Amino acid sequence: MTDPAPLPFLRTTPTPPESPWAPLGSLPLTVLVGVTGVGKSTALQALQEVRPGLRILPDRREVTDAVMIWPLAGGPVTDREQRFRLTAEYRAANPGGMAQALGSLQADTTHWGTSPVFDGLRGLDEVQYAAMTFPAWRFVALGAPDAxxxxxxxxxxxxxxxxxxxxxxxxxxxxxxxxxxxxxxxxxxxxxxxxxxxxxxxxxxxxxxxxxxxxxxxRNYDPQAAEAFLRTLPGERALLLDTVALNPAEVAQAVRQWALQSTSPEAQE
Known part of the structure; x- marks a missing residue:
């Protein structure tokens, strides 16, 4: 079996407290939430405008490949439906899914800083696990009808x-x-x-x-259930946007305003 390519400046092994490495679960991440085609790229661009030099973690596909797909399939998988089946198998053993995988990674903070962005989480199980297990994480959720x-x-x-x-x-x-x-x-x-x-x-x-x-x-993720849960969180932890009711410029403006109102020192710079 071929070893997967490592995630840059990330690893799964524990690190000494005095080192520059820290669990992602302990850092104040901003996490984009939404399924394919809801407009997360627009939100990500807006965050970058507010916070120049913002560090963006390897995306969901890369983390999925390294943590879920390769260990189960023994190599790369490109077919979307087969990937959904493999990630469902991973979630059966790890109920937090991508949130659990991401939070367990150790990050080199000299590279990623202390408040990077991740794109993204999907579905109630991942979002609920992330919000309840990692209280420093904040969420930008975007939604759009399936058609x-x-x-x-x-x-x-x-x-x-x-x-x-x-x-x-x-x-x-x-x-x-x-x-x-x-x-x-x-x-x-x-x-x-x-x-x-x-x-x-x-x-x-x-x-x-x-x-x-x-x-x-x-079949694997319920966007409506995830959004309903996020609405129970304080406004400073979760921003929910309808990317049909709002055009891309309005989505970007809403994200910028929310990020600037954050209590995070980096977001205030």
Whole structure:
């Protein structure tokens, strides 16, 4: 088995108290919360504008590869649905999921500073574990309807957004209906609207592939439950934004204002 590439300036082994290394669980992280296609990149850019020199930890994909995927699969996995299955297996043994994995890592604070940002957490289990286990962490949660997320995935052309499977049938509506679990995520009207995206130049194969990603993600993470929990936290710990009701400029402004109001000394600089 090939060893995974190490995460830069991060490790799992304990470190002496007097060293520059510290558990991420003890640092005042700002954590982005949201599933694929909700607009986390906009929020991240806004945070960087408020805090020049902000350190951004390796993202969810990198931590997932190093801590979850490689140990279970013995190598890299690119198919999104297979990755969801492997991360679900990890969560079965580690209920905190990504929050538990991230909080257990040791960080070299001479590189990452004492208040880096992580993108991101998903679902109630991860968010609740993070908030209750790591009281110094703060959260920016972004949400958008699932049909909107499919449209955004179609527009961003991210090579990571792919799943295995043959080309759909000529009737894209039938192919969408055949996705396992689709009825729990999309209404019949939403499926009709997604099928109609072929008129905007999107291929049937891409429409079905992106819908499958959203359905697979929703099978493993519940954004609404995570947001409901975050609403119980004090305002200085959690900011929740609807990225459909707010345009990108408004999302960025809301994040900037929230970050500047933080009690964190670094955010006040």
């Amino acid at each position: 909107v997320r499919v449209r955004r995935l179609l527009g961003r052309a991210d090579a990571f957004d792919r799943v295995k499977g043959g080309a759909p049938a000529s009737d894209v509506r039938s192919s969408l209906s055949a996705i396992p679990g689709v009825e729990a995520v999309f209404s019949s009207r939403e499926l009709e609207e997604l099928a109609a995206l072929t008129a905007e130049g999107h291929s049937p194969a891409e429409i079905v592939a992106k819908a499958r990603i959203v359905v697979s993600e929703r």
